[in-house]
Amino acid sequence: MTASHKPVPKPTPETQPFWDGTAEGRLRIQRCLACSRHYFYPRPACPHCGSDDVTWVTASGRATLYSYVINHRPAPGFEQDGPYAIAVVELEEGVRMMTNIVGVEITPENLPLDMELRVVFEQRGDVHVPLFTPASAGAAV
Amino acid sequence: MNIVIAGAAETDELGKLPHMSTAQLHLQAARNALADAGMTKADIDGVATVGMPGPIQIAHELGITPAWLDGTGVGGSSFLFHVRHAAAAIRAGLCTTVLITHGESGRSRIGAPRPALGPDSLIGQFELPYGVLGPPTMFTLTALRYMKETGLTHEQLAEVAVAQRRWAHLNPRAMYQDLITVEDVLASRMVAYPFHLLECCLVTDGGGALIVTTEERARRSPVYLLGSGESAESPIISQMEDFTTSAAFRRSGEAAFAEAGISHDDVDHLMIYDAFAHVPIYGLEDLGFVKRGEAGPFIAEGHTSPGGRLPLNTNGGGLSYTHTGMYGMFAIQESVRQLRGEAAAQVPGVEVGVVLGNGGMFASAATLVLSNHRP
Numbered sequence: 001m002t003a004s005h006k007p008v009p010k011p012t013p014e015t016q017p018f019w020d021g022t023a024e025g026r027l028r029i030q031r032c033l034a035c036s037r038h039y040f041y042p043r044p045a046c047p048h049c050g051s052d053d054v055t056w057v058t059a060s061g062r063a064t065l066y067s068y069v070i071n072h073r074p075a076p077g078f079e080q081d082g083p084y085a086i087a088v089v090e091l092e093e094g095v096r097m098m099t100n101i102v103g104v105e106i107t108p109e110n111l112p113l114d115m116e117l118r119v120v121f122e123q124r125g126d127v128h129v130p131l132f133t134p135a136s137a138g139a140a141v
Numbered sequence: 142m143n144i145v146i147a148g149a150a151e152t153d154e155l156g157k158l159p160h161m162s163t164a165q166l167h168l169q170a171a172r173n174a175l176a177d178a179g180m181t182k183a184d185i186d187g188v189a190t191v192g193m194p195g196p197i198q199i200a201h202e203l204g205i206t207p208a209w210l211d212g213t214g215v216g217g218s219s220f221l222f223h224v225r226h227a228a229a230a231i232r233a234g235l236c237t238t239v240l241i242t243h244g245e246s247g248r249s250r251i252g253a254p255r256p257a258l259g260p261d262s263l264i265g266q267f268e269l270p271y272g273v274l275g276p277p278t279m280f281t282l283t284a285l286r287y288m289k290e291t292g293l294t295h296e297q298l299a300e301v302a303v304a305q306r307r308w309a310h311l312n313p314r315a316m317y318q319d320l321i322t323v324e325d326v327l328a329s330r331m332v333a334y335p336f337h338l339l340e341c342c343l344v345t346d347g348g349g350a351l352i353v354t355t356e357e358r359a360r361r362s363p364v365y366l367l368g369s370g371e372s373a374e375s376p377i378i379s380q381m382e383d384f385t386t387s388a389a390f391r392r393s394g395e396a397a398f399a400e401a402g403i404s405h406d407d408v409d410h411l412m413i414y415d416a417f418a419h420v421p422i423y424g425l426e427d428l429g430f431v432k433r434g435e436a437g438p439f440i441a442e443g444h445t446s447p448g449g450r451l452p453l454n455t456n457g458g459g460l461s462y463t464h465t466g467m468y469g470m471f472a473i474q475e476s477v478r479q480l481r482g483e484a485a486a487q488v489p490g491v492e493v494g495v496v497l498g499n500g501g502m503f504a505s506a507a508t509l510v511l512s513n514h515r516p
Contacts, residue, residue, distance in 0.1 A: 007269045010261035041267050041380065067286035067384050070334035075274040083334075086271050086278055088379045098379035100271050108334060113289045129270050 006077035008125040015042045017056050022128040027059045027119050029095055040095035061119035063089040063132055066096055070106055082106070089117055089132050103133035143515060144228040145363030148178025148352030149477040152244070155347035155463040156316055162252030164194050166244025166348035168202055174240070174350035179360035185352070187211075187239035189227060191219035191467060193253060199242050209236035215373065216500025217414060217467035220351070221507035224473070225369040227353040238358055244348035245465035251346075264377050276416060280502040281336045283384035284419045288335070290385050291434035293422065295335060299326035300441040301418035302339045302460050307446045309457025311486035316343050317461045340418035342459035342468070349470040351477075356515070364480045367403065367493070368510040370396025378502040389506035390427035390497060397495070398429075401510035405430055409491040410479045411451055412472040414499040415458040421445075424497045425453075428508070452488045455479060469498035473509065480513040 011019040021028030029040045034051035038059075045052040068087035071078075078084055085101040102120065104110050116135035121128040150173035152158075152166055161169070167190065175181060188200040189211035196210045209230050213222045220241055227239035246253045259265050264273075273279050287293060303323055309315035321339060329338040356363055372392035375381045382388060398404075405428075413424035425436040430451060439445070445453035456462040456475040463471055476494040478484040496509045 006272070007265070008260060009266040009270050010259070011266070012261050015266055041263065041377075067282055067284075069278055069281050069285070069336070070331075071272060071274065071278050072331045072333060073274060073277070075269075075272040075278075078272040081272075084272060086273055086282065086333075088282060088384070096379060098268050098271050098273075098377075113285060124270070 006124055008127050009129065011127070014044055018042050019127055021056070021058065022121055022130055025121055027061050027130055028056050029059050029091070029093060030054050031057045038093040038095050040097055060092045062092040062135065063117045063119065065101070065111060065113050065115045065117060066090045067113065068101065068111060070108070085111060087132070097130070099130060099132050101133065102131045103137045142232050143356040144231060144366045145354060145356050145359050146224070146351055146366065146477055146511070147354045147359035147361065147363050148174040148180060149350070149474055150174040150177045151349040151471070151474055152347050155314060156345050157248055158246070158346035159249040159251060161246070161346065163244050163246045164198065164202065164252060166246065166346065167194070167199050167242045168244070170244060170348035170350035171199070171203060171240055171242045174352050178352045180238070180352060184238050185240045187227060187230060187236035188242075189213070189223035189239055190242045192245070205240070209239070215505035217416070217469045218498030218500035218505050218507045219467065220470040220473060221369070221496060221498040221509050222371055224351065224353055224366065224509055225371055225507060228366055228369065231353070231355060238352060238354040241351040241353065242348065243350065243465070243467060243470035245467055246346045247464070247466035248344045248346050268377055268379060276502060277332050277336065277341055279378045280417050281333050281419070282378050283381065283503070284335055286384035287419060287422070291437070293434070293437040295327065296323050297437035297441045298335065298340060298418050299323045299337070300437070301415070301421055302326050304440050304443070304446045305415065305454050305458045305460045308455045308486050309461035311447065312457050312462065313485060315457040315462045316345060317457070336417060339460070342416045342464035343461070345463045345465050347463050347465050349474050351473060362481070362513070364477050365512045365514065365516055366509065367512050367516050368397040368399070368401030369508065370394060370400070371505070371507040373505040374503060376501070376504055381503050386433070387423050387427050387503045387506060389503065390424055393506040393508040394428040394497065397508035397510050403493060403510060407493050408451070408495050410455065410476065410488055410494040411453045412476050412494070412496040413453060414468055414472055414497060415454055415460055416464065416468065416499065418460065420499060421453060428495070428497060447486065455484060455486050455488060469500070472496050472498060476509070476511050480511055
């Protein structure tokens, strides 16, 4: 799946492991070895306890729908999508991230909050972007 | 030392002003505020502003050689921060009289290139790839979670716009003045579900300026700064800790109320930055005027409308009065007008006013407690 006209994120040194992970089909987040909590977005030290004894782990890819909007004024690159869901999902590990919901017709009725989701990846240029789809949906997106 | 707002004014016009650059909007507002204060540029030794062209150019264009500058730029709340920082600087003896300016060609974009957000920025990596397109697709993201957890209805959300239009109906300077109904709001174009066009702020050109100094230096009846507070949360909306309450609203409000030594019953008039219809709902709850989940019904029952017990956003707000992009300046201006008894939709007997400013998308916040009575 490619979407070459959509915005392509450009990794920085502290985020490179995240984007290396998505290229391998893995959703990687950071975990603090001092307080055992996960965190996102990528940072050099734990925002909870301040420790820099942190590591990268692969998240399960399971998430729930925390909140969203259905955008009717498309951003550049999204003109062909029709109204699309800009969502914030909560990973099983407790961190949240923005994403799009794919693989389902985008209506309020199809997108109840707290519905179960799983990660899929979309290639854009050299980067793979994590998107989410209903956990009940088939493998193809 | 009592710190006061000794001058306050907006640009002559607000709305669509393609004949004026961003700098011109700043300078006209500054001259109007000086005239309002009965002062000249020779009285000013401190300058604060946000964005381009910034405090150096504003001071230089006005012919002011400043002893103190503040370019704190934390979004539309910046001017509330400037008031707070100016008060601290004056008390510390760094300067005596501060000019705070705002000018923004938000609609016409004259002399104001949009800042580019690179693909390697935080938002460029973790939000822009998902097709966000400005505040209507980001600030709004919290609302469905708030609605699920509190039971706020679409009709109650629409009532925020209806209530503020009632105030704008009384204000000849408001961009939109015709009364509207909940049905009108829900029938307006969908921008980003659950937000319809009439639940989103205007985009306008305009400016405003303030002069902050000591009570002794004021040349007209001043508005006293009784207390202030500031805070911040996440730089990107997706990382806001709890989508149903703003930590920055809460912290800034608590600090301002504590310094002022006031309780909620003391507040006669309230301004809450309303970029979108849900923001006043969060503000009412996070400042502690109502309990969690009560703000929607409170507004729908008319308590914030003309004749209500807590007049809110009495200029019409960002939804109906004006919204250049950094609206906080206009919230302060309306609070000052109400405290002077000069507002278009004047509330009788206002003695204490509170202003809550938002910056970014729940990213920063500051609160001011103002009064026409000496503390």
